[in-house]
Amino acid sequence: MRKGIVAGLAYAGAALTLLIAACVPFVLIGTFTNLVAHAGLHVDTAYTGGSVARTIERKGYEIVIYQPVRPRALQRIETFQQIVFKPAAALPVQVSEEIDLDGDGKPDVKVIFAVPADPRTPLRGDVVALSGKYQSLKNASGESFSRLMVRVNDEVVVRVPLNEVPGTR
Amino acid sequence: MLGLATGPVCLASCGPVVLPWMLVQPPGVRAHGAQLSLFLAARLAGYLVFAAAAWSLGAAIPQSWAGRSWIFGGVELLLAVALVVYAAGWPRPRCADRKSPSKLVKIGQASPTRRSGAVTLGFLTGVNLCPPFLVAGVRAAQLESLPAALAFFVLFFAGTAVWFVPFLSLGFVRRTPAVLTVARMLAVLLACWYGFSGASILIARAHYG
Amino acid sequence: MASRSFTVAAPPAFRSVGRSLLLTLPMALWSLLMFTPTFQHGGRNLRIAAALVIVFMTGLFYLMMRSGETYRWRRIFFVAVGFLFPVGFIAALIAERGTMSIPIERMVAGQTPYCFMVTPTILLPAAFTRTVVFPGSILPTASNPHSIAVMIGVWFAMTLVLGKAWCSYACFFGGIEEGFAAAPKRPKAWRLVRRLGPTLRLAPWAILIFVVAASAAIFEPVYCMWLCPFKAVTEYPAVHSAQTAIQMVIFISLFVGLVIVLPFLTKKRTQCAFFCPFGAFQSLFNKVNLFEIRFDRNKCVDCTLCQTACPTVALSAESIREGKTLLNCMKCGACVDSCKKNAAVWHLKGTEVAVKPERARLLFLYGAWAMATMFGGSILAGSMAAMLHWLPGM
Numbered sequence: 065m066r067k068g069i070v071a072g073l074a075y076a077g078a079a080l081t082l083l084i085a086a087c088v089p090f091v092l093i094g095t096f097t098n099l100v101a102h103a104g105l106h107v108d109t110a111y112t113g114g115s116v117a118r119t120i121e122r123k124g125y126e127i128v129i130y131q132p133v134r135p136r137a138l139q140r141i142e143t144f145q146q147i148v149f150k151p152a153a154a155l156p157v158q159v160s161e162e163i164d165l166d167g168d169g170k171p172d173v174k175v176i177f178a179v180p181a182d183p184r185t186p187l188r189g190d191v192v193a194l195s196g197k198y199q200s201l202k203n204a205s206g207e208s209f210s211r212l213m214v215r216v217n218d219e220v221v222v223r224v225p226l227n228e229v230p231g232t233r
Numbered sequence: 234m235l236g237l238a239t240g241p242v243c244l245a246s247c248g249p250v251v252l253p254w255m256l257v258q259p260p261g262v263r264a265h266g267a268q269l270s271l272f273l274a275a276r277l278a279g280y281l282v283f284a285a286a287a288w289s290l291g292a293a294i295p296q297s298w299a300g301r302s303w304i305f306g307g308v309e310l311l312l313a314v315a316l317v318v319y320a321a322g323w324p325r326p327r328c329a330d331r332k333s334p335s336k337l338v339k340i341g342q343a344s345p346t347r348r349s350g351a352v353t354l355g356f357l358t359g360v361n362l363c364p365p366f367l368v369a370g371v372r373a374a375q376l377e378s379l380p381a382a383l384a385f386f387v388l389f390f391a392g393t394a395v396w397f398v399p400f401l402s403l404g405f406v407r408r409t410p411a412v413l414t415v416a417r418m419l420a421v422l423l424a425c426w427y428g429f430s431g432a433s434i435l436i437a438r439a440h441y442g
Numbered sequence: 443m444a445s446r447s448f449t450v451a452a453p454p455a456f457r458s459v460g461r462s463l464l465l466t467l468p469m470a471l472w473s474l475l476m477f478t479p480t481f482q483h484g485g486r487n488l489r490i491a492a493a494l495v496i497v498f499m500t501g502l503f504y505l506m507m508r509s510g511e512t513y514r515w516r517r518i519f520f521v522a523v524g525f526l527f528p529v530g531f532i533a534a535l536i537a538e539r540g541t542m543s544i545p546i547e548r549m550v551a552g553q554t555p556y557c558f559m560v561t562p563t564i565l566l567p568a569a570f571t572r573t574v575v576f577p578g579s580i581l582p583t584a585s586n587p588h589s590i591a592v593m594i595g596v597w598f599a600m601t602l603v604l605g606k607a608w609c610s611y612a613c614f615f616g617g618i619e620e621g622f623a624a625a626p627k628r629p630k631a632w633r634l635v636r637r638l639g640p641t642l643r644l645a646p647w648a649i650l651i652f653v654v655a656a657s658a659a660i661f662e663p664v665y666c667m668w669l670c671p672f673k674a675v676t677e678y679p680a681v682h683s684a685q686t687a688i689q690m691v692i693f694i695s696l697f698v699g700l701v702i703v704l705p706f707l708t709k710k711r712t713q714c715a716f717f718c719p720f721g722a723f724q725s726l727f728n729k730v731n732l733f734e735i736r737f738d739r740n741k742c743v744d745c746t747l748c749q750t751a752c753p754t755v756a757l758s759a760e761s762i763r764e765g766k767t768l769l770n771c772m773k774c775g776a777c778v779d780s781c782k783k784n785a786a787v788w789h790l791k792g793t794e795v796a797v798k799p800e801r802a803r804l805l806f807l808y809g810a811w812a813m814a815t816m817f818g819g820s821i822l823a824g825s826m827a828a829m830l831h832w833l834p835g836m
Contacts, residue, residue, distance in 0.1 A: 067794070070792045070793075071792055071793045071794070073792060074732065074790050074791060074792030074793050075790070075793075077732045077790075077791075077792070078732055078733075078790055078802075078805045081602075081603055081732060081733075081805075081809050082805065082808055082809050084599075084602050084603055084809075085603040085808070085809040085812045085813060086812070088599045088600060088602075088603065088812075088813065088816065089476065089816050092595075092599035092602070093592075093595045093596050093599045094595070095595070095599075096594065096595035096596075096598050096599050097591045097592050097594075097595030097596075098591075098595075099595070100580070100590065100591040100594050100595060101580055101581055101591040103572075104572050105568055105572050105573070105574050105580055105590075106572060106573060106574065106580065107552060107573075107574050107576065107577070107578065107579065107580060107590075108567075108573045108574065108575050108576075108577075108661060109573075110661070111549060111550065111552065111576075111577040112550075112552065113550070135661075136571070136573075136661050137241060137242050137245040137658075137659055137660065137661055138242065138245050138246055138659050138660045138661075139660055139661040139662065140660055140662065206545060206546035206547065206680075206682075207682075207683075208546075209546070209549075209550070212546060212550070214545075214546060214547045214550065215547065216547050216550050216551045217551060221547075221550055245658065245659035245660070246659070248655075248659075249655050249656070249659065252651070252655065411644055411647075414641060414644045415644050415647045415648045415651070416648075418644065418645055418647075418648035418649075419648040419651055419652055422648060422649065422652040423652065426652070426656060433685075
């Protein structure tokens, strides 16, 4: 009798599995996708650049300054701060901006680059450190996640490494 | 507090060494406790050696001291070698155990190899110059006396050692031939990891200065 | 001593044409249902490809019903997916950006398509810090429909049905090895497998623990960045430094060695059996999945044909004595089809072993083939549509 009950449960489980299979494309994929999407997950800031600190308005475009991103645990990135110029289509042909990154009222870096007419042409430029807190970049492009100057969609993303030893602030 | 706060980084840096090592120890929380204690004691010895050096050199070790790369890379290479040596020297499952009804492997009592392994791995992780370690070193270097610096590092060690206590739970894992084999393979993989990391640091240091 | 045969024996017809067609009907309807949106909204090439895939999948299922065999027909589908997926994927990459390498701009923009093989490595950082250590996007976008949430949703939903059978019915990489393993008539290095196989089949577990721990330590998808052999046939970080060059060498070496050369020499899926950490992770789901393969000890004569046939070394003398497979069994059916004594059987947990095994097989196959049609079938259709596009006049 017990064997019969267990076998019955097994067949019920198999039927449930088939029901689940039938539901996968119509219900389950969407359900699990929403669950993951609403689980409060976020992509690591080493990839995304962190959260916005403030925005500087310019004529036709804006400069978005992000919070510094610091390495977690043994993450192999330098501490960096992201600057985004957008929209790229509205940028002047030659950009040369002194930017205050840490909000102390004094310019910290000077970002210099030429915007290629063809969006697919790789971008290259310089970042000149005006304070000891930041590092300069010469002829930067996409070296690493902590030091780059690239065009991403309709934005120019610059990441300036800080002169900060990991584990200290 | 510094030790507690930076414990996860210590765990990330040195914990991988402990994992395969503990898996080939005799099962049981008591046996694990003995080996973990030996490992942590050797780690503390490494901490104290560094504390004495940091205090003696004082301000000569700034936070961005370039020479730390040589030590960091060298220690990682030594860790890689130690993992391979002790992985090769760990007890292999005996043929008799395969045929016996029990699937568990009988691991003998603590042997000189096992003790020296705990000491070597513990000491090397104790002198591994990861960033929080350097921060602690700089703070110790600024203290008035050597005993104060050593006491600071003892407390720092206590904070980081707390994060290793969960490894005692590995004592509940059954020691089958499969577990031992996986532990040995894991040790080799970690040796490759530390070896590659150490070699990269040394080559980068030598090439770029 | 039993003669050692390395090819799967073909038994006579197992089931009548009529009954086979009847049993195939639900799968034919399912296939039509899966591709209805394609017929409604897809372009001409995609509709042609979809029709071909429906015939292909339905035909293979019919042959499974008619012959009573599983492995041989499943393998045809699986190898097709394994070889056509890279074709479609690479074609799309070349059309879009002219190269297989993924530039850092794409990673910064969160446009890296998420692959299910990353899943074990992101779990610990996600659990402790809610951070996904992968340069993709959580939600789908126009430029990245294969977002993290979507791909995890697909993987998890299918795993509820398949368990470890994912590796036989869904993984679009396993078919490449299975194709190379099927090529030779006899393995050249079967003694190597017999000697080292029982030890090496534990390596995926060590690699799994290693990549999970390392990824949590350095907040990087270690498997993706350093150990994935299939970067050689999908996309890889652009080579611009010593590190990326070393990564590329590792990817190509692993692919050539584990996916082409060793399967050809051993007739085993060596990457799956001896390396893949995702496979080890997926094995855990065998503990909860209801379907398995068991051995009737009353019929088994220990001829070891099943061990020889098993592509992933998921059988040992000890496990067969206990009437079971090992945890890494991917339910491909090779052992069942090779057993001359009908000792190896499909089994539904909770029922008696070898009592109505065909019922267990059918229940398993309906679920597995449904998933295969939905997932692998769509991959086949997409790749075939891309290939049709290259034909003149199409």
